[in-house]
Amino acid sequence: MPTAPHTRHGTGQQASPAPDGRSLSQIVFRPWDCQVVATAVRFEIPERLASGPRKSAELAVAIGADPATFTRFLDACAILGLVESDGEGTYTLTELGGTLARGSGPFPAMALMNMGEGMWNRMAKLHETILTGRPAKDDRGEDLYQHYDHHPEERLWHAEAMADLSNDAGRALAAGFDFGPYHRIVDIGGSLGILLSHILTGAPHAHGTVFDLPAVVERGRAARADSPVADRLDFFGGSFFEDAPPSADLYLIKQVLCDWGDEDGARILRNSLRNAPSGSRLLVVEWTRPAGGQPDHLDLMSLCLQTVTGGRARTEDEFITLIESVGFRYEKTTPVPSATSPRPWQVLQAVRP
Template sequence: MSLRVAATLRLVDHMAAGAHTPGELARATGADAEALHRLVRHLTAVGVFEEIAPRRFGPTGLGLLLADGHPLQQRSWLALDQIIGRADLAFTRLLEAVRTGRPSYEALYGRPFWDDLSADPGLGESFDALMATEEEAVDEGFIATRDWSGVRHVLDVGGAPGGLIQSIVRALPGVRGTLLDLPSPADRARARIAGRGLSDRIDVVGGDFFDELPVTADLVLLSMVLLNWQDDEARRILERCRDALEPGGTLILRERAEPSPDETTSTADLHFSLLDMRMLVFLGGRVRTTAEWRELAASAGLAITSLVTPITSPVVPFDFCLIEMTPVD
């Protein structure tokens, strides 16, 4: 929590601007000087800051990760006024989530996670910024994983903020794209795509993927979507995507990879279980094993025809997988 408070107060940025004493930092942040000194002293003890002179502090190499402009965006992941820091506070109600199987985010804030993002533009924008962190490096490995020859139209379902569909059409000049998401994130994605000069190749549609999808495509894409949902909801999304496939089309999922071929031990992996716990608390969703993906696909009238794993990411601390599905005749 001390790191989160330091991130929220932007202490590293204030230090970079010349505030080094507790008094200077207090004036810059509107905090109590003595309480802030105790916080900074504690973070010095654990290696985030260093005392460069009596009662004068600066960031260590570790502390520099909290700078607002750092490419890994750790400040935005931790700050309590940003979406993930806000959502992580729902872990204070983990007991309730475990007892009920329902997300504690909604119980804490009074509305579901996605509704909260749609209602608060600041939270929505902070989420989009985090999802866009080093996105081109992440997407490059995904695109290189399969043969895209013959693909004409990609429908990216739940695809805001739109980085992946932009990477696809830039890499594949003959492909056009459609992005579908809820109206608020769709509006933000539309502006972002226009700013990149890609409006002539990517249509953006506001809608709900639990309803009939408004367009068809020969390739329908779900990237890190289904882990947000429990099995019943995930099956309904898959069914909508199946129905939007043109004859001979393919549904592709990009999801969290199972970290080990040994299904008896894979869910004990730290990053697998951490993401899974966040899905429980934030959204009521879940991270799935390969066996669970096969079962879910079958329940939606689909069969897995290809599974590529792992797809290593140069940025995030876990691997992805690419799952291809086609309708069962």
């Protein structure tokens, strides 16, 4: 296999960097960098080195790895700055590597989810999505969520990655949005209940319901059993393509619509909100793509979403059109600062006439 070239082929000149600062050589010849990062998380390298330097041979035995291959892997981690090597088989965790410890932030779960078989294999079929406009399926003809049915570990990685985003959005909403007028709140596709738990903490008068697939809400119910808001938080199992949660005066839907095309997005809203009474409100929490033709970093995420689930990043106007297509009247959009991203959460507010 060829190694990454250091110069532009045939010219002897340094290749110009891409807009994000990487060289084309890094982009083309080192796509496995992300797999190295995800594998470091999977083998719990940060946790195993947290107490101090250790020998590669010792770690290989603890993990059950092939010693020579594992040393080669740790050397790759050193190239990426995750560990430091003394050149004699001993490795030390770096500050950067420490950010990959589970529970330390958004990177560990996101790396596992994005580098898992479900996402990785579908992104290999990006060219098919570009030709057809449809999401990629694997060789079994399955979409991403059907793949997760056979791979519960990957489904858990997905849930953990979304939980990290929900933690950030939940704290931001609890601090930057007034939930005083609402007494019954439903979180559509609320997974493990993290977003709603943050909101209920700041709204002690309110009760909340997480609406998600039965298997998901069972995990959420167990995860939130000891939560300070457990007595005001319940879970309702169902599919947002077919079922509706109980009536409420406020409905939340965070980063669900971006996973689906317009037809499916409207179907989700229509089914989930069919018990919504007149005067009830809807908060759609998303990142919105700026209007206009200039490329935006969300376009990369949008292309990934279209390939793996059929969704996309939308502009504010596109979200408004989707919301109003199911009978809600758009009112306004409120940006809420994120603690982990320079891009704020956009909260689109609408009311049922």
